[in-house]
Amino acid sequence: MSVDHLDQLHGLPAFDFPLPDQEVVLPEADTVAWRISYNPYADESDEDFDGRFKRFLTSVAPSRVRALIIGQWGETYEGDADDAIEQLLMAKDRLTSLEAVFIGDIIPEESEISWIEQSDVTPVLRAYPGLRELGVRGGNGLSFPAVAHANLRTLRFETGGLPGEVVRGVAASDLPALEHLELWLGVEEYGGNATVADLAPVLSGGRFPALRHLGVQNSEIQDEIAAAMAAAPVVAQLESLDLSMGVLTDEGAAALLDGQPLTHLKRLDLDHNYFSAAMTERLRLALEPSGVKVEMSEKGDQQEYDDEVLRYTAVSE
Template sequence: MSIHQHVDELDGLPVFEFPPATAGTALPEPGAVAWRLSVDPYDDSDEETFAERWQRFTETVELSGVRALVLGQWGEAYEESSSTVVEAVIAAKDRLTSLRAVFLGDLTMEESEISWIQQSDVTPLLTAFPGLRSLSVRGSDGLAFPPVRHEALRELRFESGGLPAAVVRGICESDLPALESLTLWLGVPDYGGDYEVSDLAAVLAGGRFPALRHLGLQNSAIQDEIATAVAAAPVVAGLETLDLSMGTLTDSGAEALLGGQPLTHLRRLDLDHHYLTGAMVQRIRQALEPSGVEVVADEQGDEDVDGDDGTVWRYAAVTE
């Protein structure tokens, strides 16, 4: 997924934009695509509100066959929360009997900065759809995620410029026995990311998500601290892929990784958008690649140096 373009696939299905009423576009079979619903509040040629488009969707498409939903702009998303969208989907739960994947907040930077997207409590989606396998959420202003139990969820993904500590704890303390992939764009304090490494304790300890094979703790201003914690975290032993990309990782955090538990069992270690020296990248590659680990560490972040006192400023990849 990218904040620069809309998602084109979800749950292995190509995304199809549910068209405006005036388009006259032929519709695919309900289960053949991931249905994307979105409105542009600034497009004078499209007078439908999201509620009206959703209503027409429910009256036009056989909902029992729908497997995946991509929910884009629901209006002025920096002023209106996603709660009405969540409520609309839940209201159709008895007809959406095949729903397996939801992406809530498929907005690009041109539509809304990620930090402006007004979210809500998204856990009712999990409660309403016990068969849901994938939930992705973009934006964190107003986001809530109290601890929840869900038997079937395999993938949970949050993209943000700053995840609140309460949300991080709620995710990590949830009971998700089938979860295979957890991705958190943790973000920075300026945009709501008031978490600390201790808020990740439940997932780092291992056992909370026994099926977990991919862990992404990304886009953080404290990436060195996270890497240091991961270096000794029991959860790592069961992983196949580890993603610490998009943050402010320096040689200090990488040194902790190299000095911690073995990582040679991983298939992939992603450290892209880093602040590592070339020598450290080489050390990591030499330590892991002979064992078959794919090391991704090509993209380096841009540093700013204060001309007055020499302070070096490093930035996470996605913030505002």
């Protein structure tokens, strides 16, 4: 699976804020998700990320900006996101309509996902109490201590390795409006050491009463996660469940089918799986007649080496 630049955020099309020498007619401030990025290897201007962000604030009506996408802030595998986050914090009294932020819209050609140096992103939530959506790409150095936020509806972490400490911080947070939670757990080799036990407060169903979509994805322990979901109280309140991108086999699928009913779901995403043909058919017969849209088209990459079967998550390095 490729990791691409966002083409939209918060329902708004992404728009790249131009370089200093580009003559571009800018859209109205509230009609797009503004992407601000600085690639030190492709950008020939003397303007760094901080300078670009400051020029952005003087080029549009900042009080009308609804969505911001933070791309490269320089050499993202050496310098962390602190400076980019600091620019957001300093602009909090100007970006008064900001509803969505994505930090780290960086593709492999710019930096591999597990090389992106992240930071503590919770200051953004504290600075913007009206924020409804926060997304982050990259797990290296990522921190998310428990936080309270009354209005956040979507929280998304795209990583090749999500630290267990981050999962525990999310699970301990007070987010009463949270409707959509997406966690790419990744692999242990790249810092993905979260366990099913770390997810327990989320799976209990009492932590996030408004939650309607839960994604626990891209994990090498996907069968364990599926088995936990089979008895997790949170599933009853969901409209969609995403267990895609990981190492999900017939064992995990059988646990799901033998557990609590899933027929209330509108969508169950099991893409990038390692199912047998018989299990694929069993899942469809069990769920699709009840109206559940089951995604299972993409198969995972499997190799054999010295009689050992090797299976991989969709995104790691």
